[in-house]
Amino acid sequence: MTIAEQFRITKEFQVKDANAKKKPLGTAGDDKDGGKAADKLATLKLAEEISDLQNVLYAGHERKLLIILQGMDTSGKDGTVKGVFGQINPLGARTVAFKAPSNDEKNHDYLWRIHKEVPGKGEVTIFNRSHYEDVLITRVHEWIDQAECKRRYAQIRDFERMLAETGTVILKFFLHISKAEQKARLEERLADPEKHWKFDTQDLVERKYWDAYQEAYEEALLATDADHAPWYAVPSDSKTQRNLVIASIVQEKLLSLKLKYPPGNPEYSKLKVE
Amino acid sequence: MTIAEQFRITKEFQVKDANAKKKPLGTAGDDKDGGKAADKLATLKLAEEISDLQNVLYAGHERKLLIILQGMDTSGKDGTVKGVFGQINPLGARTVAFKAPSNDEKNHDYLWRIHKEVPGKGEVTIFNRSHYEDVLITRVHEWIDQAECKRRYAQIRDFERMLAETGTVILKFFLHISKAEQKARLEERLADPEKHWKFDTQDLVERKYWDAYQEAYEEALLATDADHAPWYAVPSDSKTQRNLVIASIVQEKLLSLKLKYPPGNPEYSKLKVE
Numbered sequence: 060m061t062i063a064e065q066f067r068i069t070k071e072f073q074v075k076d077a078n079a080k081k082k083p084l085g086t087a088g089d090d091k092d093g094g095k096a097a098d099k100l101a102t103l104k105l106a107e108e109i110s111d112l113q114n115v116l117y118a119g120h121e122r123k124l125l126i127i128l129q130g131m132d133t134s135g136k137d138g139t140v141k142g143v144f145g146q147i148n149p150l151g152a153r154t155v156a157f158k159a160p161s162n163d164e165k166n167h168d169y170l171w172r173i174h175k176e177v178p179g180k181g182e183v184t185i186f187n188r189s190h191y192e193d194v195l196i197t198r199v200h201e202w203i204d205q206a207e208c209k210r211r212y213a214q215i216r217d218f219e220r221m222l223a224e225t226g227t228v229i230l231k232f233f234l235h236i237s238k239a240e241q242k243a244r245l246e247e248r249l250a251d252p253e254k255h256w257k258f259d260t261q262d263l264v265e266r267k268y269w270d271a272y273q274e275a276y277e278e279a280l281l282a283t284d285a286d287h288a289p290w291y292a293v294p295s296d297s298k299t300q301r302n303l304v305i306a307s308i309v310q311e312k313l314l315s316l317k318l319k320y321p322p323g324n325p326e327y328s329k330l331k332v333e
Numbered sequence: 334m335t336i337a338e339q340f341r342i343t344k345e346f347q348v349k350d351a352n353a354k355k356k357p358l359g360t361a362g363d364d365k366d367g368g369k370a371a372d373k374l375a376t377l378k379l380a381e382e383i384s385d386l387q388n389v390l391y392a393g394h395e396r397k398l399l400i401i402l403q404g405m406d407t408s409g410k411d412g413t414v415k416g417v418f419g420q421i422n423p424l425g426a427r428t429v430a431f432k433a434p435s436n437d438e439k440n441h442d443y444l445w446r447i448h449k450e451v452p453g454k455g456e457v458t459i460f461n462r463s464h465y466e467d468v469l470i471t472r473v474h475e476w477i478d479q480a481e482c483k484r485r486y487a488q489i490r491d492f493e494r495m496l497a498e499t500g501t502v503i504l505k506f507f508l509h510i511s512k513a514e515q516k517a518r519l520e521e522r523l524a525d526p527e528k529h530w531k532f533d534t535q536d537l538v539e540r541k542y543w544d545a546y547q548e549a550y551e552e553a554l555l556a557t558d559a560d561h562a563p564w565y566a567v568p569s570d571s572k573t574q575r576n577l578v579i580a581s582i583v584q585e586k587l588l589s590l591k592l593k594y595p596p597g598n599p600e601y602s603k604l605k606v607e
Contacts, residue, residue, distance in 0.1 A: 118530045141422045148415045150430065150461065154423040187424065245606045252597020256392045263604065323526020330537065332519045 062307040066291040068233075068284050074273040074292075076237035081294040084303050098299035102142060105306035110146040112313040113183050117151035118320050123178040123227040126185045126309065129195075130234030131272060132262045133244035135295050136187045139234065142302035143309065144185055153178075156187040169193040169211075170218055177222060190215060194279045199271045212282040223287035230312060231288060232305055233280055234295040238269055336581040340565040342507075342558050348547040348566075350511035355568040358577050372573035379580035380420040386587040387457050391425035392594050397452040397501040400459045400583065403469075404508030405546060406536045407518035409569050410461045413508065416576035417583065418459055427452075430461040443467040443485075444492055451496060464489060468553045473545045486556040497561035504586060505562060506579055507554055508569040512543055 065083065085094060116122055126144075128136045140154055155176045164172045170190055178184035194211050197203045203211070219229055236244075245262060248254040265272070284290045291308055295301040339357065359368060390396055400418075402410045414428055429450045438446045444464055452458035468485050471477045477485070493503055510518075519536060522528040539546070558564045565582055569575040 118527075120530070137422075137424055140424050144423055145420070147423070148411075149418055149421070149423065149426065149428040149459065150411055150414050152423065153427065156424065185423065242606045249601050249604055249606070253392075253594040255597040255601055256394070256595045258598075258601060260604070263606065266607070320527040321530045323529040324532075327523050327529055327532060330523055330534070332516045332523070332537065333540070 061311055062304070063289070063291065063311055066293060066304060066308065068280055068290045068292050070281070072277065072281055072284075072292065074235065074277045076239070078292065079235045079237040079240065079294050080296045082297050082300045083294060084300055084307070093297075095299045098297075098303045102299070102302045102306045103146075105303075105310045106143055106146040108310050109143070109306065109313060110148060112310070112318060113147050113152060115318040115320055116183065116313070116316075117148070117181045119318055120181040120321070121226065122316060122318070123180060123222075124183045124313070125178055125222065125227050125229045126183070127189045127191070127229070127231040128185065128187055128234060129189065129191050129232070129276075130295065131236060131241060131269075132265060133241050133248070134234035134236045135298055135301055136234060138298055139232070139302060139305055140185055140187060142298075143306045144183075147183065151181055152183040152185075154185045154187060157189055157192065170214065174218075178227065180226070190218075191279060191283075195272065195275050196265075198275045198279075199268045209282075212279070215283050216285065216288075219283070219285065219288040228312065228316065229288040230309065231283075231290045232308075233276065233290060233292045234301060235292050236295045240296040241266065241269075335585055336578070337563070337565065337585055340567060340578060340582065342554055342564045342566050344555070346551065346555055346558075346566065348509065348551045350513070352566065353509045353511040353514065353568050354570045356571050356574045357568060358574055358581070367571075369573045372571075372577045376416060376573070376576045376580045377420075379577075379584045380417055382584050383417070383580065383587060384420040384422060386584070386592060387421050387426060389592040389594055390457065390587070390590075391422070391455045393592055394455040394595070395500065396590060396592070397454060397496075398457045398587070399452055399496065399501050399503045400457070401463045401465070401503070401505040402459065402461055402508060403463060403465050403506070403550075404569065405510060405515060405543075406539060407515050407522075408508035408510045409572055409575055410508060412572055413506070413576060413579055414459055414461060416572075417580045418457075421457065425455055426457040426459075428459045428461060431463055431466065444488065448492075452501065454500070464492075465553060465557075469546065469549050470539075472549045472553075473542050483556075486553065489557050490559065490562075493557070493559065493562040502586065502590065503562040504583065505557075505564045506582075507550065507564060507566045508575060509566050510569045514570040515540065515543075 062084075082094070116124065128139055130136055144152065144154070157172070160172065173190045176184065176186070194208055194215070198208050223229060245266070248258045280290045280292070293301055293304045336358075356368070390398065402413055404410055418426065418428070431446070434446065447464045450458065450460070468482055468489070472482050497503060519532075519540070522532045554564045554566070567575055567578045
């Protein structure tokens with residue numbers, strides 16, 4: 060079983076706190092720090108391999124890689140970007156954080172600002188939040204009704220299929236934390252003035268809707284999982300295991316593409332540099 | 334004398350091969366590899382510091398940093414991005430490579446596509462080539478005449494002053510290689526089929542205009558150097574010294590900004606996470 064298969068959601072997928080706490084890729088049990096150092100080392104090695112593979116992807120100028128990160132506040136989307144993709148050459152790789160839509164964005168369909176940012180040939184693009192917010196926060200607060208939500212699932216499936224059919228590899232990660240872990244992380248932010256800039260009182264408001272969010276995630280993921288756009292549920296109470304799982308799946312996928320540098324041009328060997 | 338002062342161009346600035354070959358930040362002379370390993374280690378340390386400083390810049394959401402990289406083909410613009418900015422968090426940092434303008438871009442003034450990509454608050458943006466191509470390649474091939482070129486120098490000065498006045502720190506690097514070094518690097522690319530994708534026969538055409546380019550660079554840099562948008566001439570025949578010089582100047586500049594995390598919100602200490 061590949062690591063990707065191990066974390067791909069199934070039809071029985073449920074968002075339950077117990078699943079957020081798992082340390083599924085547990086390293087040598089005799090580590091005094093709970094395996095953190097070993098996780099980090101393994102992740103760094105994978106991050107470097109991802110960086111090398113991205114270089115070939117870039118050179119090939121053919122395939123496109125889209126990574127989607129979703130999760131509750133404090134689930135570690137920024138930390139994943141840094142830990143898993145921090146070694147990647149900024150040339151050819153890009154992160155896009157989608158915040159509340161601007162007025163101009165609201166004047167368009169919800170996929171408009173997303174489509175503008177999808178990767179081009181040879182590019183890796185990481186979405187920190189995405190069009191999935193348009194079936195999550197909007198659903199939880201009942202800005203859209205159930206019928207509209209279902210229409211959007213179908214639209215998202217169609218959109219992602221089109222992207223896949225036109226050469227985009229899509230990997231979607233649900234960073235799954237438990238309610239208790241979010242509490243601890245929010246308290247940590249509140250306790251440290253240097254982390255206040257990351258804090259938004261709105262986070263506490265959204266936290267009140269915890270159960271509704273869990274339900275919305277469960278439904279959205281099940282409705283939009285597909286072989287060409289799979290969802291991976293990543294236990295994320297442990298930050299180091301989270302990064303290790305995601306790095307493993309990305310590296311595995313890139314390896315499976317059997318990327319090669321484009322063939323050399325035989326004519327070039329005849330060229331002289333004056 | 335700061336490192337920045339050491340490399341800032343003066344009124345006597347000349348583009349001469351001899352200047353490209355210097356190893357001005359030479360490390361311990363007893364290194365058997367010409368100091369390469371020591372250069373790399375020092376650069377990595379600086380790159381990590383730059384990454385930490387960028388995090389504070391991002392948190393502060395106030396200052397903007399624009400890095401412009403210019404230089405002849407093979408001068409190492411991509412290598413600089415990877416070596417100096419490879420440790421930076423992709424969140425809040427972006428590289429933009431400007432190629433030959435598209436039809437839509439040609440329908441606008443030459444600063445239009447540039448302005449769209451300048452950093453926002455808290456952002457670091459690295460330009461791999463820039464609006465300077467519009468006074469270099471265009472001048473060398475006489476697509477614009479001397480009067481138009483001078484008009485553009487003034488427009489560029491005005492544009493960059495506006496960016497600086499609205500909170501952008503600008504650092505401009507001329508990656509200076511000698512003609513012999515370019516020959517060696519082009520031959521290396523031609524010899525290795527895995528590097529053919531980086532090669533363009535147009536590179537050999539441009540190389541024939543070497544002297545005209547040197548003249549155009551000299552004039553453009555002198556015409557657009559300013560305290561708020563300084564040009565640094567970086568000897569770049571040595572890749573490791575090039576990265577070390579650029580990393581030093583960027584780190585020095587970021588330190589000088591005395592960036593601080595935004596003040597904590599005293600109200601936050603009263604908040605309870607339920």
